Amino acid sequence: MTLRVGVVGGGQLARMMIAPAVELGVELRVLAEDAGMSASLAATAVGDYRDAATVLEFARDVDVITFDHEHVPQDVLAALVEAGVAVHPGPDALRFAQDKLLMRARLQELGMPQPDWAAVTDADELQAFIDDHGGRAVVKTPRGGYDGKGVRVVSAGTEAADWFATLAEDAHGGALLVEELVEFTRELAQQVARRPSGAMRAYPVVETVQRDGVCAEVIAPAPHAGERLPQVAAQIGTAIAEGLGVTGMLAVELFETTDERLLVNELAMRPHNSGHWSQDGAVTGQFEQHLRAVLDLPLGDTTALAAWSVMVNVLGGPVEGSLDERFATAMAEHPQAKVHTYGKAPRPGRKVGHVNVVGDDLDDVAYQARAAVAVFLD
C-alpha cells in the first residue's frame, strides 16, 4: 500500500520532492505544464492545471494532491474537493496566497504585525495613501506576482495607471494593494510545517538577501538574532499557519524594521527558496517535510545539523559554455558545496540551481557557497 502524492506543477520545487519521496518510499506523480520540465523524471502527466478535467484525471488514485506553485484556480480546487480528493494546502488556505488583499485583511483579523496597507481602486485613492505615508508607497497587483513581478515602488498615484486599467478588465475585480514602504534593516523568512491534523513544527528563522526582487542568498539561522527574535518569528509563523489553515510547508517572509519589529511581507504555501538550506543543513529538509505534512504523517525534526548553513542561488548561467561544464571546477574547488540543479536552460536572472554549504564558521561557509556559485556564472 504505497502512499501516492500528486504534485500539480513540474518546476524545481516538484523536482526536489523526488529525492525524499524515493527514500521514504512515497510514489510521486507530477502533472507538468510541459514535457522536459524540471521534475520530468517524475512527470507522469503533462497538461493544463487550469483545466478541471485534466487535474481531476491526474488526481485519480493518489492519496493527496499538492502543488509546485499557488496558481491553480479556485474552481479547479473546488472540483477536486467535491470529487473527494484530499488537497493540501486546501482551497480555503490557498486563496490567501492567491490574493494579497485577502491575505492582508485576514492577517489584520489575526492581529499579525504587518505594514500599513489599503485596497485602492483608482489613482486618487493611491495618491491619498502616498500622501499619508511620507510620499512613497509600494503598489502590488493582488494576483499573479512573484519574484518581484507585480510590485512597484511609486511616489505618485498616476504611476499605477496601467495596472488600474488592466484591473478594470479583470473578472476578479478592481482594487490594487498598496503598502507603506517599510524601513527595514534586513529580510527574514520563517518556515512552518503543519499537518491536516494540526501538529506543527517551526524551522529556525533565516535571513534572506534579495537582489532585484529575487532571493539571492539565505543564511540559516539568521545571524545576530538573539533569543527573542527567533521566538517571535516562530510565533508569527505558527499563528499564520493555524489562522489561515495552511497544510504542508508555509514560508512567511518578514521585514526586520529599524525599530526592531517584525512585519509580514509575503506568504508562500509550499516549499520555498528560503528553505532550500534545509536539504543539507537540517535533520529534515523542507521537501521531505512537505511530503510528510500533506500525507498527515508525523513531522520530522527541524533542528539544524551545524551552526551555519548558507544557500546561494545560481541565477542565470555562464556567458560562454554550459552549466554542466562548470560542474567539475565548482566541485574541485569547493568539495563541501552541495550543488542542486533544476534541469533548466540558463537565462539571465533565471533560477537554475543553488548551492548549500554547512559548517561551523559562518565566514567560511558563506565564502564557500558564494565562490562555488561564482564558478557557474563567471
Add this chain to the structure above:
Amino acid sequence: MTLRVGVVGGGQLARMMIAPAVELGVELRVLAEDAGMSASLAATAVGDYRDAATVLEFARDVDVITFDHEHVPQDVLAALVEAGVAVHPGPDALRFAQDKLLMRARLQELGMPQPDWAAVTDADELQAFIDDHGGRAVVKTPRGGYDGKGVRVVSAGTEAADWFATLAEDAHGGALLVEELVEFTRELAQQVARRPSGAMRAYPVVETVQRDGVCAEVIAPAPHAGERLPQVAAQIGTAIAEGLGVTGMLAVELFETTDERLLVNELAMRPHNSGHWSQDGAVTGQFEQHLRAVLDLPLGDTTALAAWSVMVNVLGGPVEGSLDERFATAMAEHPQAKVHTYGKAPRPGRKVGHVNVVGDDLDDVAYQARAAVAVFLD
C-alpha cells in the same frame, strides 16, 4: 549535455543513487533484472545482465556504466570495453571482487594485512590447513557468496565435500579459499572513493555489527578508535583502491584482532551497507560520491556532519501488517530518524530499509536508531 550514468542491476543500491542523481542533474538509467524492483523509478530497461547483447544495448548513449552488484560476467564486461564504453569499476578491478582467491593473492602481493589463507582443491589439503591453524578454519567459495552465503566454519576437511564436488563441475576451476579463523574483537569497514584519474577520498572508518552473517548496524566513526587505527584503516583502504585499480566506491571490511591488528576480510566495489550512514551523516553521501567518482568528477568532502551517526538495517518486517503502516509510529516516536525504504516486500531477514540517526551523544543516537527500527519489526 546532461551526463548519463547507466547502472546494471535494479536493487536498493541503484535506487539510492536516484536521489543524488536528481540533485546533481545526472540522468540515471537502470538495467533491472525484473520489473518492480527497488530502483524501478529509474529502470529504463529490464533484462539479463549476463547477456552481452542486452547490456551493450543498454550501454548505448550513456557516459559510463556502473553497477548495483559485482556479478556481471567478465565476458560481458569485456564486450563493453571493446565497444568503447567507459566501465567503472572496470573488469580488471572487478575480477578481484568476483574471485576471492584472486583477491587474496593480489592483496598478498600488495603486502596488505590479511588472515592466513590458502587455495585448497580437496579435503586432504583443507584438513592440512585446519591442522596448521588450531583445528578450525573458514572455508569460502571463491565466487558468488554474499551476506554470509558461501562461508562455512569447519573443523574437518570432509565438511566441505559438497563444495568440492560442485567445484569439479565448475568451468572456473577447482579450488576453495580457506582462511584462518581470526580472533577479532570487532569488525570495521573502511570506504574509499577513487576517480579513474586517480584522486581518492577516504571516509571515516566505521564499526559494523553483523548478525547471522548480515550487517545489522553501523556506528560512524568507529568508537574508541584512538588516532592510529583510523589512519591505518584509511591507508589500507587507499592502498587497495590504488593497487586493485578500483574506480567508484570501495568498501574494505576489516577485522580488528585481539592483538590490535587490522586484517582485510572482504571487499566490495560499489556503495556498501557499511556506508549508508553517510547519506545523512556526511557532507557527501556514498551514493553521490559513487556517481561523482565513476563520472570522473571531483570528489566531495567526506567529513562527518556530527560527532556520531548510527545506521540500523530493517531486516525483515512486521509479523502482522505492512511496513508502511508502521511508518507513522516510527516517525512520531523518533522525529530525528531518517527512514530509507527499498520498495521490497518484507521477508524474514531480508534487507528492506534502514534508519540513520545523527547527533552528538552516541548513546542517544544509537538508542533512537534501534528503537525506530524496532517499530517496524515488532
